Amino acid sequence: MSNYQLGLIINSCISVITVTGVFAVTGLAGMFSLGQAGYLAISSYVTFILARTFGLPILVTAFIGVGLSALSAYVISVPTLKLRKDYFALITMGFGQMVTAMIVLLEKYTNGSIGYSKIPKVKSLFIIVIVITVLVVFCIRNLKYSRFGRMCIALKSDEIAAKSFGIDVYKLKLRMYVLASAIAGGAGILYGLKNRVILPDSFGWNLSAEMQIFLFFGGTNSITGAVLSGFFLKLMPELFRTVKLFGQSLQEYRTIIYCVLILLVINFRPNGMMGEHELSFAWVRSVFAKKKEHMKKGTSR
Amino acid sequence: MIFQLLINGISLGAVYALIAVGFAVVFSVLKFSNFAHGGMISACAYMGFFFQRAYVPAPPIFVTILVTGVFGMFLALFLDLVAYRNIRKHKSPGIYYFLSSLTISIIIEQVLNIRFSKNPYAYPNIFESTFFMVGDLRVSTMDTMIMAVSLLILVALVLLIHKTKMGLAIRAVAINADTSRLMGINSGVVVVMIFLIAGFLAGVSGVMLGAKYSVYPDLGQTMMVKGFIASVIGGLGSLGGAIVAAIMLGVLEMFWTYFFGAFSAPVMLFVIMLLFLIIRPQGISGKFAKEKV
Numbered sequence: 001m002s003n004y005q006l007g008l009i010i011n012s013c014i015s016v017i018t019v020t021g022v023f024a025v026t027g028l029a030g031m032f033s034l035g036q037a038g039y040l041a042i043s044s045y046v047t048f049i050l051a052r053t054f055g056l057p058i059l060v061t062a063f064i065g066v067g068l069s070a071l072s073a074y075v076i077s078v079p080t081l082k083l084r085k086d087y088f089a090l091i092t093m094g095f096g097q098m099v100t101a102m103i104v105l106l107e108k109y110t111n112g113s114i115g116y117s118k119i120p121k122v123k124s125l126f127i128i129v130i131v132i133t134v135l136v137v138f139c140i141r142n143l144k145y146s147r148f149g150r151m152c153i154a155l156k157s158d159e160i161a162a163k164s165f166g167i168d169v170y171k172l173k174l175r176m177y178v179l180a181s182a183i184a185g186g187a188g189i190l191y192g193l194k195n196r197v198i199l200p201d202s203f204g205w206n207l208s209a210e211m212q213i214f215l216f217f218g219g220t221n222s223i224t225g226a227v228l229s230g231f232f233l234k235l236m237p238e239l240f241r242t243v244k245l246f247g248q249s250l251q252e253y254r255t256i257i258y259c260v261l262i263l264l265v266i267n268f269r270p271n272g273m274m275g276e277h278e279l280s281f282a283w284v285r286s287v288f289a290k291k292k293e294h295m296k297k298g299t300s301r
Numbered sequence: 302m303i304f305q306l307l308i309n310g311i312s313l314g315a316v317y318a319l320i321a322v323g324f325a326v327v328f329s330v331l332k333f334s335n336f337a338h339g340g341m342i343s344a345c346a347y348m349g350f351f352f353q354r355a356y357v358p359a360p361p362i363f364v365t366i367l368v369t370g371v372f373g374m375f376l377a378l379f380l381d382l383v384a385y386r387n388i389r390k391h392k393s394p395g396i397y398y399f400l401s402s403l404t405i406s407i408i409i410e411q412v413l414n415i416r417f418s419k420n421p422y423a424y425p426n427i428f429e430s431t432f433f434m435v436g437d438l439r440v441s442t443m444d445t446m447i448m449a450v451s452l453l454i455l456v457a458l459v460l461l462i463h464k465t466k467m468g469l470a471i472r473a474v475a476i477n478a479d480t481s482r483l484m485g486i487n488s489g490v491v492v493v494m495i496f497l498i499a500g501f502l503a504g505v506s507g508v509m510l511g512a513k514y515s516v517y518p519d520l521g522q523t524m525m526v527k528g529f530i531a532s533v534i535g536g537l538g539s540l541g542g543a544i545v546a547a548i549m550l551g552v553l554e555m556f557w558t559y560f561f562g563a564f565s566a567p568v569m570l571f572v573i574m575l576l577f578l579i580i581r582p583q584g585i586s587g588k589f590a591k592e593k594v
Contacts, residue, residue: 032399079579086334086537087578089399090529097526098571105564205522209403216400252415259408266401267387 006126007194012234013133014190015214019230020140020223021183022211027220028149029176030156032085034208035076035092038099039069039181040188041203045116047189048198049109052118058189066185073181074174081173096208103200110200117197129190136183141223152176206255213262219272224279229272233258304438306555312444314551315451316506316513320528321535321543322458323502329475329538330495333398337380338503339525340409345373345507346516347413350422362427366450366508373504377496380405389492406522413518421515447509454505455544458498462540467494475538526567527554530574536584546585 001009018036025033047065051058080091103110110116122128143149154162155169163169192198214233218225237254265272320338327335349369353359384401428442462468473481474491482488503521510524531550535542550570557569577584 026396030396032396034403076575079575083578083582084537085395086328087533087582090334090533091575091578094526094530094571094574098568101564101567105568206407209407212400213404220396253411255411256408256415259404259411262400262404263384263408266384266393266397266404270388270391270393270397 008235008238010126010129010190010194012231013129014187014194015211015234016133016227016230017136017187017190018184018211019214019218019226020136021180021187022215023220023223023226024140024143024176024183025180026212026215027223027226028144028152028156029173030085030152030159031081031173031177032089032212033092033177033180034089034205034212035094035096035099036180036184036211037203037205037207038092038096039073039184040191040207041099041103041198041200042072042188043069043185044188044192044198045103045110048116048119048192051120058120058122058193062186062189065189066182069185069188070178070182073178077174077177081170081177093205093208096203096205100200100204103203113200115197115199119192119196119198121196122193125190125193129194132186132190136186137223137227140183144223148172210255210258213258216272217258217262217265219274219276221271221276222274222278224277225272225274228274233261305440306559307552308440308448309444310552310555311548312441312448312451312551313555314548315448315455316509317524317528317531317551318455318544318547319451319502319506319509320524321531321547322455322540323499323506324528324532325535325538325540325543326471326495326502327499328532329540330471330478330491331385331398332538333395333402334529334537335499336399336402336525337384337405337409338402338499338528339521339523340406341373341376341380341500341503342507342510342521342524343413343516343518344376344409344521345369345504346511346520347417347422348372349504349508350424350511350516353424359425359427362446362508362512363450366505369508370501370504373500373502373507374497375500377500377503378493381493381496406525410518410522417518419518421517423515424512427512443513447513450505450509454502458502459540461498467491471495527570530570533574534577534584539584542585 018040022033022036025031025036043062043065045065046068047058047061050056050061050064054061076091076095077088080088104112151162151167151172154165155167155172159169188203191202195202214230215226217233218227218229220226237257269275320342323338324335327333327338349365352368353362353365384405385398388397388401428446430442432439432441434440462471470481470486470491471494473484473486474488478488506524507521510520514520527550528547531547532543534550535544535546550573553573554566554570557566561569
C-alpha cells in the first residue's frame with residue numbers, strides 16, 4: 001500500500017479509537033460529552049512539549065499526557081456530574097473551548113495558532129496504531145459485557161431506578177468519564193504522531209461534535225456500529241475526493257453530508273444503523289455445534 | 302471610564318440576555334438545550350446584512366430588525382419540522398434533542414461557510430455619528446440603540462409570558478406537559494409558539510450582534526456559549542434569572558477585557574460557570590429543574 005493509503009487507514013483508526021471512547025461515555029453511561037477534543041488537545045500538547053523540553057522518550061511523556069487528561073476530566077466532572085445531564089454537556093463544551101483558548105494564550109510554549117510542529121518521527125506507526133485500536137475496542141467490548149457495563153446500561157435506561165438498585169451512579173459516571181478521557185488522550189497522541197503538527201483549531205468544537213455524530217450514526221447501543229461508522233464515515237470523504245459538486249470538491253461538503261446523514265438517522269431510524277445488533281461469532285459456533293450434532297446422529301444410526 | 306465600561310457592559314449583557322432568554326424559553330417547555338440557536342443567530346445576521354444592503358438608501362435599522370425577526374420565526378418553524386417533530390412523535394430520549402440541535406447548528410454554520418466564505422462582512426454605517434456626548438461622557442450610539450431595543454423586547458416578552466392567556470399556557474406546559482394537555486391546553490400550539498419566540502429573539506440578536514461586530518459564520522456559535530452560560534448561572538429555564546445573569550456577565554466581560562485582555566475572557570467565563578455550579582447549582586433564580594421519575 002502507498003503511504004497515502006496507509007495514512008488514510010491510520011486516520012480512520014484514530015477516529016475509531018475516539019469514537020470507542022465516546023461510546024463508553026454516551027453509549028454505555030448515557031452522558032453527552034461535547035468536549036472530548038479538549039482531552040485530545042491536552043494530552044498531545046503535553047506529551048510533545050515535555051518530550052521536546054526535557055528530552056524524555058515519548059513513551060514516558062505519553063503516560064504523563066494521558067494521565068493529565070484523565071486528571072482534568074476528573075476535576076471537571078466532580079462538581080458537574082451531580083447535576084442534570086444538560087449541565088454536563090454544557091460544561092464539557094465550555095471546557096473544550098477553554099482548552100483551545102488556553103493553547104492560544106500559552107503561546108510561549110505551544111506556538112499558538114501557528115501550530116506546534118516539533119514532533120519526533122516514529123517508525124512503524126501503522127502497526128502501533130492498529131494494535132492500539134484493536135486493544136481499545138477489545139477492552140471496551142469486554143467492558144460492555146462485564147458487570148460494570150451492565151451497571152452502566154441500567155444507569156443509562158433509568159438513573160433513578162439504577163440508584164434504587166444500589167448502584168453508585170455518581171461514582172460509576174465519574175469512572176466512565178475519566179476512562180473515556182484517557183482513551184481520547186491516547187488518540188490525541190496518535191493524531192500528533194501521524195500529522196506531525198498540532199493546531200488549536202484541529203481540536204475545536206467540530207471534532208467533538210463529529211465524534212458524537214459518528215457514534216449516533218452507528219447506533220449508541222452497539223459497539224460494532226460505533227466502530228464501523230467511525231471507520232467508514234472518516235474514510236468516506238477521502239474516497240469521494242475527486243467528485244465535484246457546484247464547482248467545489250466534495251470534501252468541502254463533508255460536514256454537511258455527515259449532518260444530513262445523522263438527521264436522516266434520527267428521524268427515521270432512531271436507534272442508529274446497527275440498532276442493538278453486535279457483530280459476534282456466536283453464529284459460527286452454533287453452525288459448528290449443529291454439524292457436530294449431525295455427525296453424532298449420523299454415527300449413532 | 303468606569304461609567305463608559307458599565308454602559309458598554311450593560312449593552313453587551315442585554316444582547317446576551319436576548320440569547321439566554323431564547324434558550325430559556327425552549328428549555329422551560331421542551332426540557333432540552335437548543336444548540337441550534339447559535340446557527341439561527343448566524344443565519345439571521347447574514348439575512349439582516351443582505352436585507353440592509355439590498356436597498357439604496359438602506360432601510361432604517363428597525364425595519365431590518367423586524368424583517369429579520371420574522372425570518373427567524375420561519376427558520377425556527379422549519380427547523381422544528383426537520384429536526385424535532387419526529388423526535389417528539391417517537392418520544393425518544395432527550396439525548397436525541399441534543400444531537401439534533403447540535404447537527405442543525407453545524408449544518409447552518411457550514412452552509413454559510415461554503416456559500417459566503419469565512420471572511421467577515423461589516424454592516425454599512427447605520428448612524429451618522431458613532432457616539433454622542435452626555436455631559437463629558439462619550440456614549441456609543443450603537444450600544445445605546447442595542448440596549449434600548451433589547452430591553453424593550455425583553456419587557457414585551459416578560460409581559461407576554463406573565464399577562465396573556467398564551468403565556469399562561471406556556472407556563473403550564475413548562476410545569477407539566479401531560480397534565481396541561483388534560484386541562485385542555487393544546488400543547489402542539491404551545492410548542493409552535495415557543496419556537497416562534499425563540500426564532501424572533503434569534504433574529505433580533507443576530508442583527509444586533511452583526512451590526513455591533515461583523516457578520517461571520519461562527520458568530521452565533523461564539524455568542525451562544527455566552528448566552529448559554531448566562532442561562533445556566535440564572536437557572537436553566539428561568540427568564541428573570543437569565544436576564545439578570547446575562548447583564549452581569551456582559552458587564553463583567555467588559556471590565557475583564559479592559560483590564561486583562563480579550564483572549565483570557567473565555568477561560569474566565571468558564572471558571573465562573575464552574576464555580577457557580579459548585580456553590581449554587583440551582584442558579585440565581587433558585588428554581589432547579591430536577592429530573593423526576
